[in-house]
Amino acid sequence: MWKKLIFTVVLVAFVGVRFASSLTCYSCNDATSCKNPTVQTCSNATANATSDWLSTYHNDVPEVGGSQSFLCANLTYYTGPQIPPTTPLGPNNTLTSEFLGCAHPDIRICARNLTDPDARAHWKSHCGVCYTDNCNYDGPAGTFSGSAYTIIGSISALLLTKVLS
Ligand SMILES: *[C@@H]1O[C@H](CO)[C@@H](O)[C@H](O)[C@H]1NC(C)=O
Ligand SMILES: *[C@@H]1O[C@H](CO)[C@@H](O)[C@H](O)[C@H]1NC(C)=O
Ligand SMILES: *[C@@H]1O[C@H](CO)[C@@H](O)[C@H](O)[C@H]1NC(C)=O
Numbered sequence: 001m002w003k004k005l006i007f008t009v010v011l012v013a014f015v016g017v018r019f020a021s022s023l024t025c026y027s028c029n030d031a032t033s034c035k036n037p038t039v040q041t042c043s044n045a046t047a048n049a050t051s052d053w054l055s056t057y058h059n060d061v062p063e064v065g066g067s068q069s070f071l072c073a074n075l076t077y078y079t080g081p082q083i084p085p086t087t088p089l090g091p092n093n094t095l096t097s098e099f100l101g102c103a104h105p106d107i108r109i110c111a112r113n114l115t116d117p118d119a120r121a122h123w124k125s126h127c128g129v130c131y132t133d134n135c136n137y138d139g140p141a142g143t144f145s146g147s148a149y150t151i152i153g154s155i156s157a158l159l160l161t162k163v164l165s
C-alpha cells in the first residue's frame with residue numbers, strides 16, 4: 001500500500017515536471033495573424049523558426065545551437081509617438097511589425113538591431129518576454145490553458161490511484 005502511494009506521488013511529480021518543461025506560447029508573425037494567434041510548443045525547432053523570422057529584420061541575431069529551456073516573447077514595432085509599454089497604440093501610431101512566439105533565451109530578442117536604416121531611425125518597439133504557458137498575449141485563453149493542464153494533471157492522478165489500488 002505505501003509503495004503504491006509513493007509510486008503514485010513520484011509519478012504525479014514527474015508528470016508535473018513534464019508539463020512544466022514543455023512551455024507553450026502564442027505564435028503569430030504579422031498584424032493579421034496576431035489578431036488570432038495560434039499556440040505553439042517550444043522546442044529547438046520552433047525557437048529556430050523565431051530566430052529565422054528575426055533575421056529578416058535584424059542583422060545581429062546570434063546563432064544558437066539549442067536551448068534547454070525557452071521563453072515566450074512578444075515584439076511589436078510601430079511608428080508615431082512613443083507609447084508606454086503596457087498602453088495600446090494610439091490613433092497616430094502605425095503598427096509596422098508584430099510577432100509572438102517561442103524563443104531561445106540567448107538571442108536576447110528585445111535587444112536586436114534593425115537592419116534597415118530607415119526602420120532603425122523611426123520604428124519604436126514594445127517587447128516583452130515571459131516564462132509561463134501562453135503568457136505572451138493578453139488573450140482570455142491564456143489562463144484557461146493553465147487550468148486545463150492542472151485539470152488533466154488531477155485526472156491522471158485520480159486514474160493512477162484507481163489503477164494502482
Ligand atoms: C537549430 O538551429 C541551430 C543553429 O542553426 C542548428 O544547429 C540546429 O540543428 C537547429 N535545430 C533544429 C531542431 O532545427
Ligand atoms: C536543444 O538542442 C540542444 C543541443 O542540441 C540540446 O542539448 C537540448 O536538449 C535541446 N533542447 C530540447 C528542449 O530538446
Ligand atoms: C494625433 O495627431 C494630431 C495631428 O498632429 C494631433 O492633433 C493629436 O493630438 C494627436 N493625437 C494623439 C492621441 O497623440
Ligand SMILES: *[C@@H]1O[C@H](CO)[C@@H](O)[C@H](O)[C@H]1NC(C)=O
Pocket residue numbers: 059060113114115
Ligand atoms: C546596427 O546595424 C547597422 C547596419 O548594419 C550598423 O551600422 C550599426 O552599427 C548597428 N548598431 C548596433 C548598435 O549594433
Ligand SMILES: *[C@@H]1O[C@H](CO)[C@@H](O)[C@H](O)[C@H]1NC(C)=O
Pocket residue numbers: 074086128129130135136137138139
Ligand atoms: C506582451 O507580453 C507582455 C508580458 O510580457 C504583456 O504585458 C503584453 O500585454 C503583451 N502584449 C500583447 C500585445 O499581448
